[in-house]
Amino acid sequence: MSALPPCPKCQSEFTYEDGALLICPECGHEWSADAAAASDKKVVKDSNGNPLADGDTVTVIKDLKIKGSSQVVKRGTKVKNIRLVDGDHDIDCKIDGIGQMGLKSEFVKKA
Numbered sequence: 001m002s003a004l005p006p007c008p009k010c011q012s013e014f015t016y017e018d019g020a021l022l023i024c025p026e027c028g029h030e031w032s033a034d035a036a037a038a039s040d041k042k043v044v045k046d047s048n049g050n051p052l053a054d055g056d057t058v059t060v061i062k063d064l065k066i067k068g069s070s071q072v073v074k075r076g077t078k079v080k081n082i083r084l085v086d087g088d089h090d091i092d093c094k095i096d097g098i099g100q101m102g103l104k105s106e107f108v109k110k111a
Helices: 033-040
Strands: 016-018 021-023 030-032 058-060 091-095 099-103 108-110
Touching: 030 033
Parallel strands: none
Antiparallel strands: 016 021, 021 030, 058 108, 091 099
């Protein structure tokens, strides 16, 4: 038996396929299988709404204080080869002179 995703409306596990649609017999909700696959991927966007990907170069748009330190990441700092992660901070990166750190995507723009 194939593993179909649960209903996005009521979380019922008893979904079934009817052509290109997935149907929930408990609540009657119908949705496309393509939409279910696309909604699984989280899209990380910069401050301007451009989608980011692993390996992109971004620019910091605001001075950011580093928690637990007196250092500051200055506005205009270019960060190369970012890595997207799940969690509170969307981006893991290495900044020259500072080291490894996490950034939120709302404080960067794609370079």
